[in-house]
Amino acid sequence: MHVRRTIPAAVWAALIAGVLATGCSGSGDAQKQEQPSGGEAPKTSANVRPQPTAEGNKAEGDTLKIGIVVPINGDQKPWGDDALNGAQIALEDFNKQGGIPGKKVELVIGDSGSNTEQAKSAAEKLISDGVLGIIGDVTSSNTIQIAKSAFEKGVPVVSIGATNDDVTKQGANVFRVCYVDSFQGEVMAEFAHKDLGLRNVALLTDRKQAYSVGLSNNFRKHFEQLGGKIVGEEFYETKQTTFTGQLTNLKAKNPDGLFLSGYFPEVGPIVKSAKAAGLNVKFLGGDGWDSKEILNSGGEAIVGGFFCNHYNNKDTRPQVQHFLKRWKEKVGGEPGTTMAALGYDAMAVILDALKRCKSYDSKSLTAAIEETENFPGVTGDLTLKGQNGNPRKRALVVEVRPLPEGFVMRKAIEPKDLGQ
Amino acid sequence: MVPGAGLSLAAALDFGTLPSQIVNGVLNGAIYALIALGYTMVYGVLRLINFAHGEVYMLGAYTALFVSWAYGFRPDVPPDQLPESSLATLLVMMLASMAVCATVGVLIERFAYRPMRNQARISSLITAIGVSLLLQYGGGLFLPQNPPPTMNERVNPYRQTLELTLVGAPQQLSEVVEAARREFQAAERTFEERLKSEKDQFNLSPEGQRLRDAKFEAERRLRDAESKLNSAQVTVRVGAGRLAILVASLLLMFLLRQLVLFTPTGRAMRAVSQDFDSAALMGVNVDRIVTITFVIGSALAGAGAMMTATFLGTSITPYYGVLPGVKAFVAAVLGGIGNIPGAVLGGLLMGVAETLVIWAGYSQFADAVAFVVLIVVLLFRPGGLLGSSAVEKV
Numbered sequence: 001m002h003v004r005r006t007i008p009a010a011v012w013a014a015l016i017a018g019v020l021a022t023g024c025s026g027s028g029d030a031q032k033q034e035q036p037s038g039g040e041a042p043k044t045s046a047n048v049r050p051q052p053t054a055e056g057n058k059a060e061g062d063t064l065k066i067g068i069v070v071p072i073n074g075d076q077k078p079w080g081d082d083a084l085n086g087a088q089i090a091l092e093d094f095n096k097q098g099g100i101p102g103k104k105v106e107l108v109i110g111d112s113g114s115n116t117e118q119a120k121s122a123a124e125k126l127i128s129d130g131v132l133g134i135i136g137d138v139t140s141s142n143t144i145q146i147a148k149s150a151f152e153k154g155v156p157v158v159s160i161g162a163t164n165d166d167v168t169k170q171g172a173n174v175f176r177v178c179y180v181d182s183f184q185g186e187v188m189a190e191f192a193h194k195d196l197g198l199r200n201v202a203l204l205t206d207r208k209q210a211y212s213v214g215l216s217n218n219f220r221k222h223f224e225q226l227g228g229k230i231v232g233e234e235f236y237e238t239k240q241t242t243f244t245g246q247l248t249n250l251k252a253k254n255p256d257g258l259f260l261s262g263y264f265p266e267v268g269p270i271v272k273s274a275k276a277a278g279l280n281v282k283f284l285g286g287d288g289w290d291s292k293e294i295l296n297s298g299g300e301a302i303v304g305g306f307f308c309n310h311y312n313n314k315d316t317r318p319q320v321q322h323f324l325k326r327w328k329e330k331v332g333g334e335p336g337t338t339m340a341a342l343g344y345d346a347m348a349v350i351l352d353a354l355k356r357c358k359s360y361d362s363k364s365l366t367a368a369i370e371e372t373e374n375f376p377g378v379t380g381d382l383t384l385k386g387q388n389g390n391p392r393k394r395a396l397v398v399e400v401r402p403l404p405e406g407f408v409m410r411k412a413i414e415p416k417d418l419g420q
Numbered sequence: 421m422v423p424g425a426g427l428s429l430a431a432a433l434d435f436g437t438l439p440s441q442i443v444n445g446v447l448n449g450a451i452y453a454l455i456a457l458g459y460t461m462v463y464g465v466l467r468l469i470n471f472a473h474g475e476v477y478m479l480g481a482y483t484a485l486f487v488s489w490a491y492g493f494r495p496d497v498p499p500d501q502l503p504e505s506s507l508a509t510l511l512v513m514m515l516a517s518m519a520v521c522a523t524v525g526v527l528i529e530r531f532a533y534r535p536m537r538n539q540a541r542i543s544s545l546i547t548a549i550g551v552s553l554l555l556q557y558g559g560g561l562f563l564p565q566n567p568p569p570t571m572n573e574r575v576n577p578y579r580q581t582l583e584l585t586l587v588g589a590p591q592q593l594s595e596v597v598e599a600a601r602r603e604f605q606a607a608e609r610t611f612e613e614r615l616k617s618e619k620d621q622f623n624l625s626p627e628g629q630r631l632r633d634a635k636f637e638a639e640r641r642l643r644d645a646e647s648k649l650n651s652a653q654v655t656v657r658v659g660a661g662r663l664a665i666l667v668a669s670l671l672l673m674f675l676l677r678q679l680v681l682f683t684p685t686g687r688a689m690r691a692v693s694q695d696f697d698s699a700a701l702m703g704v705n706v707d708r709i710v711t712i713t714f715v716i717g718s719a720l721a722g723a724g725a726m727m728t729a730t731f732l733g734t735s736i737t738p739y740y741g742v743l744p745g746v747k748a749f750v751a752a753v754l755g756g757i758g759n760i761p762g763a764v765l766g767g768l769l770m771g772v773a774e775t776l777v778i779w780a781g782y783s784q785f786a787d788a789v790a791f792v793v794l795i796v797v798l799l800f801r802p803g804g805l806l807g808s809s810a811v812e813k814v
Contacts, residue, residue, distance in 0.1 A: 075737075078566045195622055197636030200643070207784050235784040239743055241734040244444040244662075245778030245786065251657075252437045254647035256640070265568045265735035272573060272733050276581045276659035291567045296495035297735060299573035336567075397622075403498040411622040 049172045049388055054154030056362025057130045064100070064360055066350055067108045067126035069136035069146055070160070070343070074114025079138040079339040083160050084109065086335070086343030087135060089326050094351045103360070105351065112137050112146075120145040127153045132354070133365050135346040138339050140164030140211060147174045156366040158346045161339050163287065164214055168389030173366050175389040177345040177382060181211065184286050184308045185218025187395045187413045191306065192257055193226040195397075195411065196282055202255035203233040204246060204270060206262035215261040215286045231255050236266065243270045247277040257281050263288040268297025275301040282306070290338050295403055305400045311341040311379040312396055312409040323378045338379075345377035349384070380412075433780060439586060440656045441779040442772060447662045449771020450669040454724035455748030456755070456763035457676065458717030464693040464758035465713045467541065468533060471548040474745020475555035476524050476718045480517040480725030481736045482563055485571055487513045488730075493572040505577045513575070513730065514668075517722035525718025526711055534707075559738035568735035576730050578660035589652040597649050600642040607631075607638040661731030672723055673764055676716065680760060685712060693758065750794050756807020765805060769793070 059065070068087050071080035091107055099105060108131055110122030119142035123134060127149065133156040137143045143162035147170035150157045159167060159176035163184060168174045192198045201223060206212035220230050232253040234246035247270070250258065258274060258281050260267045271283050283305035290309055294302060313324060313334050323344055327335055335341065352375060353368035354360075372384040382391035397411040455477055462470040492503045532551045536544045573579065611631045618628050680686040691699040692709045700706045728744075729736060747770060755766025770790050777789045797805060 075565075197633065197639070199640060234778070237787060239737075239739065240787075241728060241732055241744070242444075242448050244448070245441060245775040246783050248437050248440045248444060248657075249434070249779065249781070249783075252434050252650070254643060254650060256643050265570075265737075268570060269732060269734045273659065276579075276657070276662075278581065278583075278657050293495065293567040293570065293735075296572055297570035297733060299733065300499070403496070 049169060050151075051172045052151050052154040052366075054152060056154035056156075056366075057127065057132055058362075059103075059132060059360035060130065062103050064103050064105045064354060065108050065129065065131040066105060066347075066354075067110055067123070067129070067131035067134040067136075068347075069110040069112050069119055069122045069126065069134060069142075070138055071114040071142075072109070072111040076112075076114040076138060079161065079337055080112070080114075082335055082337045082340035083136070083138050083343030083346075085327070085331050086323075086340040086345075087347035089323070089330055090344045090347035090351065092330075093326065094348070100355060105354065107347075110136075112142050114142075116141050116145045119143075120149055122146075123149045123157075127155050131155065132360065132362050133158065133350050133369070135343075135350055136160055137162065138342075140167050143167050143174075143176075144170060147171065150174070153362075154366075155362045156350075156369055158350050158369065160342045160346045164210060165390075172370075172389075173362075175349075175369055175384055175391075177349055177377065177379065177391060178310055178342055179393060179395050180390050181214045181286070182218045183415070183418075184395060185215050185220075186222040186418055187397065188259070188284055188286065188306075188308050189219050189222035189226060189228070190413065190418060191397050191411065192259070192282070192284055193223060193228050196257065196284075196306070198228065198257035198282060200229050200231045200253075200255050201257040201259055201284075202231050202250045202253055203259050203261065204243075204250070205233060205235050206238055206266060207235040208238045209262060209288075211286075211288065212261040212263070215288075216259065219259050219261065236262070236270075238263070238266065240266065241269070243273050244277060247274050247279060250274075251277050251279050255279075255281055258283050260285045261288065264291045264294040264297065268294045268299075268302060271298045271301045271305065287338065289400075290407075292336065292406065295400065295406060298400070300402075302400050303402050306397055306410065307400070309396050309398045309407070310338045312398055312407060314407075314409055315396075319376055319378045341378040345379050345382070348377060349375060349382070436651060436654050437779065439654060441775045443656050443658060445772030445775035446768060447658070447666055447771070448775060449751075449768035450666045451724050451728055451744070451767075452748050452751045452770050453764040453767025454669050454672065454720050455744055456751040456767045457673070457760065458721045459749050459752040460755070460757055460760060460763040461713050461717045463752070464760075465689065465710055466533070466537075466544075468544050469548060469749070469757075470528075470533075470717075471545075471745075472528055472532075472551040472555060473717070473721060473748070474741030475552050475559070476521050476528070476741070477721040477725045477744060478559065478736075478738060478741035479524055479555070480521045480722035481729040481740050482559075483517045483520040483722070484513045484726035484729045485569060485736055487516045488571055488575045491575070493575050495569065495572060499574070502572065502574045505575050507577065509575065510577075510730065514723055514726045517726035518719040519722075521718040521722030521725070522715040525714040525721075529710060529714040534710075556738050556742070563738055565737050568737045570733050570735050571729045573733055576661050578664055580660050582658050582660055582663065584656045584658075585653055586656065587654040589649050593645070593649045593652055597642070597645040600638070600645040604635070604638040604642040607635040611635040659731070665727045665731050668723065668727060672720060676720070676760065679716070685709070689713060747790055750790050753804055754794050754797055756804030759804065759806045762804055762806035769805075 070083045071077055108126055108129060110126045112119035112122055119137055123146040126134060134150055135158045137146055138161040140162040143159040144167055147157050151171035151173055156173045161178050162176055163178055163181045165180050165182050168176060192201060203216045205216040223230060232250055234249055236243055236246060260270060260283060267285060267289055285307040287309050289307040323341060349372055353365055353372060356368045357364045370384060375382050380393040382393040384391050392415050394412050394414045396409050398407045399410045401408050458473045462468055491509055528551055532547050533544055536547050614628050614631045618624055624632060680689060688704045688709050691704055692706055751766035751770045752763045755762025773789050773793050774786045778786050
């Protein structure tokens, strides 16, 4: 029971952070006339990110343990496998470049099993095994559980693919290497409004996914700020098979664009039936589209659609080319999902921080991660210093082209392009 | 615009889309009906709720997928290298699905349900749930699911959309649209000319941006005109594939009706469903009839699965049958479980009810409405719409 005593402070802090955060987004409609830029929200949470009070783990002997929690089983397995391979490549690269003299870095693997309960217990196990820091998970809901456990114990977490805005509000020990949904929503709103000239966009949201609901709201907020109009929003649920009812409704609203914030297994069929329902509009989405399978499930209809992604295999940056070369050597082929590159970056960030550590314990590792500046990651240059765990980095707008082209990078949008 | 605009949007009813939505509902309902027939037939004969029926449906979808792959419609093939599809391809896929499902259905009956037939009914029910879970998770071990595959749309040779205008728009409006379209096409041409001299389509020079904005402007005017035209007319749009589902479902249901009403096997089936033991005493081979029931019910599920996988193109996973299975089961109960026309009526009713809820702007409750309808109907007619209301102990 002694653990309980430490919880209330954390819980209260998280609650306050949560209330402030939802307060901002909830009353966003009313506030937006007064505040011209959407960049305000992260700053208010700057003061509320609680510092973990626990001491964390200390390295014993010459082995520095880093934990990774990713789904090795369950329906998120493809992401977990890619992320793990990416992290292992990052560790090999680090050792090849000399590593840390006199020390050996060991990657300890935990399986989140694609669910929140297992993610939490895997993280707790790794922490009791003495890891200095944890990377993972690939999804937001799992990362939040990991972050809660890690906060209690004072261990830093670098998330791989949790894009939900609330993830890093758990505590000052939580970081990520991916962009956040509010940035992604803003990027797509900007692209839709400016580059595609859309003014009347309809939303189709997967009600079962917090990710989709959040992304739709962010898109709505920024698109309306730019002067565009959201002409309608309809909902569906993961695993639903017919969407004609929703699409007929949206067709009657006459949008010139359709923003599909869900994941690719539904987006593909939706786009196909949208075309059949007479919606000849531009299709847009977030990183949930990121799977080659969407080319097949979306058929001819998805061609010409745009979505936001972290990284693209055809990027010419040297980091990307190096990563692809190493991936080919170790795993073979090209990485199937963007989680491979993000897994690499999460590991690379924590290893880079480890090198700069004053002493080998969780506390100085957290401090060192916080000091990360202009780190040349595979998914872009990232800065964590003073960012509340949400890196300043770019997002790519990718166009869907027919095979063999696949996903073609169209535009890289940096935070400064949006005035942030 | 106004805070809360999203909410008020939901309450607005658009009667122009009502005919379309009813058609959508009937088309969705046809699939529910097809699956519901399997539940209802097995229940009618064995008094057993075959919870594994949804999983048989799932296996049918996978079979159709594999056959399409064997024809060369693999996902990694570039579109210009795909083979041509025809009605024959579809028929082969459907027959393969039906055959595999029928076999699986018979095997399930032979090895899972028959040994339990003389036990308490609850044992069979639990066995059914067990088989269902076995197929879901067992399928997860062997069937491709990462990422969830979908049928290539090129398998379906009927991809066009059929349009039927019920109420036409005034001539004047169409002329406005035509004028706007010409203007837009002119602006588009000018912009595309300009684009040839631009380096990057997404980082234009000022002149390029001006022409692009002019194009967008013209496009918006065209959209506005089209919008006015659309709201002035009432049009029903149906994908040819979805129509094919309806036609094939009706055909299969008609064949089933003929079989049950006018053949000796059908008569035996009806006899077994009325009284299992007496039918056996009268010389009906009960085991054979039960097998035939499973063959027919499972084959119908297979046909339904092949059609949804092909014409709707949804992602196939080992859990593909769970939601349709539950909905079809509800449809069967709604119509009166054990009653064949009841299953069809229940399926269609559910399809239409769901779509009407979406039409009314409450798409977030579409899945719940099925169960609300069920509860309401069962309150007043415990046996279902067409079922007998005799009290039974399960």
